[in-house]
Amino acid sequence: MLGVVRQKMLGQSLPKIRPAVSVLRSYSSAAKQMTVRDALNSALDEEMSADPKVFLMGEEVGEYQGAYKISKGLLEKYGPERVRDTPITEAGFAGIGVGAAYYGLKPVVEFMTFNFSMQAIDHIINSAAKSNYMSAGQMSVPIVFRGPNGAAAGVGAQHSQCYAAWYASCPGLKVLTPYSSEDARGLLKAAIRDPDPVVFLENELLYGESFPVSDEVLDSSFCLPIGKAKIERVGRDVTITAFSRMVGHALKAAEILEKDGIDAEVINLRSIRPLDRSTINASVRKTNRLVTVEEGFPQHGVGAEICASVVEESFAYLDAPVERIAGADIPMPYAANLERLAVPQVEDIVRAAKRACYRSVPLAAAA
Amino acid sequence: MALSYLRSSSSRSVNLLKPLSSSLPLRRPISTDTTPITVETSVPFTSHQCDAPSRSVETNPKELLTFFRDMALMRRMEIAADSLYKAKLIRGFCHLYDGQEAVAVGMEAAITKKDCIITAYRDHCTFIGRGGTLLEVFAELMGRQAGCSKGKGGSMHFYKKDSNFYGGHGIVGAQVPLGCGLAFAQKYSKDETVTFALYGDGAANQGQLFEALNISALWDLPAILVCENNHYGMGTAEWRAAKSPAYYKRGDYVPGLKVDGMDALAVKQACKFAKEHALKNGPIILEMDTYRYHGHSMSDPGSTYRTRDEISGVRQERDPIERIRKLILSHDLATEKELKDIEKEVRKEVDDTITQAKESPMPEPSKLFTNVYAKGLGVESFGADRKEVRATLP
Numbered sequence: 001m002l003g004v005v006r007q008k009m010l011g012q013s014l015p016k017i018r019p020a021v022s023v024l025r026s027y028s029s030a031a032k033q034m035t036v037r038d039a040l041n042s043a044l045d046e047e048m049s050a051d052p053k054v055f056l057m058g059e060e061v062g063e064y065q066g067a068y069k070i071s072k073g074l075l076e077k078y079g080p081e082r083v084r085d086t087p088i089t090e091a092g093f094a095g096i097g098v099g100a101a102y103y104g105l106k107p108v109v110e111f112m113t114f115n116f117s118m119q120a121i122d123h124i125i126n127s128a129a130k131s132n133y134m135s136a137g138q139m140s141v142p143i144v145f146r147g148p149n150g151a152a153a154g155v156g157a158q159h160s161q162c163y164a165a166w167y168a169s170c171p172g173l174k175v176l177t178p179y180s181s182e183d184a185r186g187l188l189k190a191a192i193r194d195p196d197p198v199v200f201l202e203n204e205l206l207y208g209e210s211f212p213v214s215d216e217v218l219d220s221s222f223c224l225p226i227g228k229a230k231i232e233r234v235g236r237d238v239t240i241t242a243f244s245r246m247v248g249h250a251l252k253a254a255e256i257l258e259k260d261g262i263d264a265e266v267i268n269l270r271s272i273r274p275l276d277r278s279t280i281n282a283s284v285r286k287t288n289r290l291v292t293v294e295e296g297f298p299q300h301g302v303g304a305e306i307c308a309s310v311v312e313e314s315f316a317y318l319d320a321p322v323e324r325i326a327g328a329d330i331p332m333p334y335a336a337n338l339e340r341l342a343v344p345q346v347e348d349i350v351r352a353a354k355r356a357c358y359r360s361v362p363l364a365a366a367a
Numbered sequence: 368m369a370l371s372y373l374r375s376s377s378s379r380s381v382n383l384l385k386p387l388s389s390s391l392p393l394r395r396p397i398s399t400d401t402t403p404i405t406v407e408t409s410v411p412f413t414s415h416q417c418d419a420p421s422r423s424v425e426t427n428p429k430e431l432l433t434f435f436r437d438m439a440l441m442r443r444m445e446i447a448a449d450s451l452y453k454a455k456l457i458r459g460f461c462h463l464y465d466g467q468e469a470v471a472v473g474m475e476a477a478i479t480k481k482d483c484i485i486t487a488y489r490d491h492c493t494f495i496g497r498g499g500t501l502l503e504v505f506a507e508l509m510g511r512q513a514g515c516s517k518g519k520g521g522s523m524h525f526y527k528k529d530s531n532f533y534g535g536h537g538i539v540g541a542q543v544p545l546g547c548g549l550a551f552a553q554k555y556s557k558d559e560t561v562t563f564a565l566y567g568d569g570a571a572n573q574g575q576l577f578e579a580l581n582i583s584a585l586w587d588l589p590a591i592l593v594c595e596n597n598h599y600g601m602g603t604a605e606w607r608a609a610k611s612p613a614y615y616k617r618g619d620y621v622p623g624l625k626v627d628g629m630d631a632l633a634v635k636q637a638c639k640f641a642k643e644h645a646l647k648n649g650p651i652i653l654e655m656d657t658y659r660y661h662g663h664s665m666s667d668p669g670s671t672y673r674t675r676d677e678i679s680g681v682r683q684e685r686d687p688i689e690r691i692r693k694l695i696l697s698h699d700l701a702t703e704k705e706l707k708d709i710e711k712e713v714r715k716e717v718d719d720t721i722t723q724a725k726e727s728p729m730p731e732p733s734k735l736f737t738n739v740y741a742k743g744l745g746v747e748s749f750g751a752d753r754k755e756v757r758a759t760l761p
Contacts, residue, residue, distance in 0.1 A: 064602035087608040154459030158537035334521030335510035348752040
């Protein structure tokens with residue numbers, strides 16, 4: 001028997017589908033709140049505690065307590081052997097990290113933002129992603145590359161790019177995009193335990209956001225499966241896929257759409273590679289309409305891949321063309337009003353969902 | 368034939384031109400006085416693979432007063448930017464240069480606007496040195512149309528191509544190969560000009576720097592790599608990031624010079640020497656020993672990895688503006704009051720410009736799609752909702 005529990009958090013309604021047993025459990029204890037920052041910090045702490053092979057490396061991760069304070073307290077707890085401050089030399093330390101992973105250690109390499117990962121991208125792709133294949137299984141690379149990805153606020157063209165589509169196109173990599181604190185904890189733990197190279201794309205603007213976390217999530221053995229999306233909101237009329245910060249936007253859009261009688265299903269992708277095509281397709285087969293949302297550039301983006309997947313596998317189920325909402329097809333401008341136009345807003349998602357839903361109205365009637 | 372004075376902080380030099388009263392100056396107005404004065408740099412230059420230039424620098428009252436005014440302007444500008452950031456009129460990143468003004472000002476005194484300068488993201492004062500205006504700075508910081516990049520770049524992306532200032536770069540170290548590329552083009556075009564590629568002690572360990580330096584040395588490019596060593600790469604002290612923090616020696620086969628970056632005259636002398644060297648012999652490294660009073664950026668207090676004593680110590684002992692002030696006063700080139708008046712003028716200029724910059728409007732939404740390409744080819748581009756906002760690239 002499935003029960004639906006509605007929880008209000010931060011003004012958002014989030015329906016949760018749980019087996020009947022845990023409906024009772026969650027009524028009996030108030031959910032704790034945890035920021036994404038603390039979720040990541042606690043996940044790192046627990047994994048470093050559980051496995052001495054895990055170590056952290058990056059700029060300002062140690063003495064500075066982390067450029068965004070994600071690694072706060074870890075140097076004090078684990079010492080300089082396991083929490084390594086590096087010089088500002090991404091190509092060098094990413095390569096060193098991959099080499100350490102070849103030998104069997106489990107490095108967590110932090111990029112202060114993923115824009116700087118471009119200096120190291122050869123090592124991520126050629127040295128990490130492809131090695132297990134080229135060596136016929138001898139050289140697995142249990143490394144995690146993590147850090148903030150995508151736009152922040154007013155940081156300009158060179159500090160705002162989303163790298164999800166680029167990394168997710170590469171076989172051999174796993175690419176994860178947490179949204180909530182539960183995602184952050186479960187996916188980072190999974191990433192560190194995973195024997196393959198994982199690109200872990202966080203978001204600076206999410207670090208300070210609080211989400212409720214159950215006791216299960218807080219347990220040190222908690223882990224989320226890689227490659228499975230989460231249906232954040234069940235709906236009937238249109239599927240909205242999103243990842244990272246855009247999940248929040250999609251949920252807000254769903255609330256607005258509800259007032260107009262459109263019941264949106266919001267999928268939090270959680271994993272861009274492997275992409276959970278079965279969850280996405282099952283959802284579209286139910287709703288018959290799809291809006292993909294992402295922060296990154298539109299061409300060859302995540303939405304393009306999702307659209308292709310749905311057209312390939314569920315074409316007969318589509319009642320409207322697939323709608324794509326993405327970052328504007330331009331370098332990120334600095335001025336606040338232009339930046340707002342360059343990043344998807346809630347109203348863009350609402351508009352696209354409405355288009356997907358009214359597409360069956362004849363053009364003559366719309367004129 | 369002008370008298371030359373040896374600079375000494377404790378003794379007053381004899382001045383035969385002392386005015387009897389302020390209304391009857393017997394000396395020429397200081398703003399045009401180009402009578403040569405010779406001053407010793409604070410410390411001698413240390414060199415690597417070359418002979419150091421002399422520590423006696425030729426200057427004149429006009430130049431010294433210009434140094435004072437320019438540095439006071441830069442200082443005030445950066446402090447005003449701090450306030451604007453805290454008032455949330457500046458967003459994103461803001462990396463301030465106060466303390467390092469002597470490098471920008473000394474360099475300009477040794478070169479022309481036909482020489483190129485390229486730097487990283489701590490670029491506000493370098494831009495001013497290249498002839499940028501205060502209005503272009505503040506308007507850009509606030510994301511307005513009057514900004515040097517029309518509001519589209521932000522703090523880290525100031526450019527002024529017409530005076531050969533090539534930015535303004537956010538990725539640590541990237542500007543160095545770019546600077547060597549400018550030098551390549553200068554040599555290719557036979558322009559007899561040089562490029563100064565500025566980088567910090569944090570960037571000094573970047574591999575791409577050594578790759579570009581190697582090529583520059585092989586091809587004898589007129590590239591001058593200037594390490595603005597303020598001793599901290601964000602929160603990491605130089606000794607924690609570099610096995611050898613003797614950045615002027617890191618070029619190995621490329622000669623280098625270590626310079627007191629808080630002494631504008633030493634900077635000028637070193638840049639003059641470097642330009643002559645680069646035109647004849649290819650690349651050279653200048654290490655400017657300097658200091659930033661602010662943290663790395665506005666989100667860094669700058670005091671978790673440095674002591675307040677260290678910061679105030681540098682301010683007291685080595686401040687570049689104070690050094691020039693003492694020089695001007697000890698040579699009787701201006702009175703204390705005249706210098707204070709200049710500072711007041713500068714403060715007013717900054718305040719007035721900020722008021723003006725606030726009037727400048729934000730960019731038009733249509734500007735979202737301009738300058739993606741230099742040649743648009745009629746290609747379509749899209750906003751976040753591609754069916755709602757689309758444009759043909761001009």
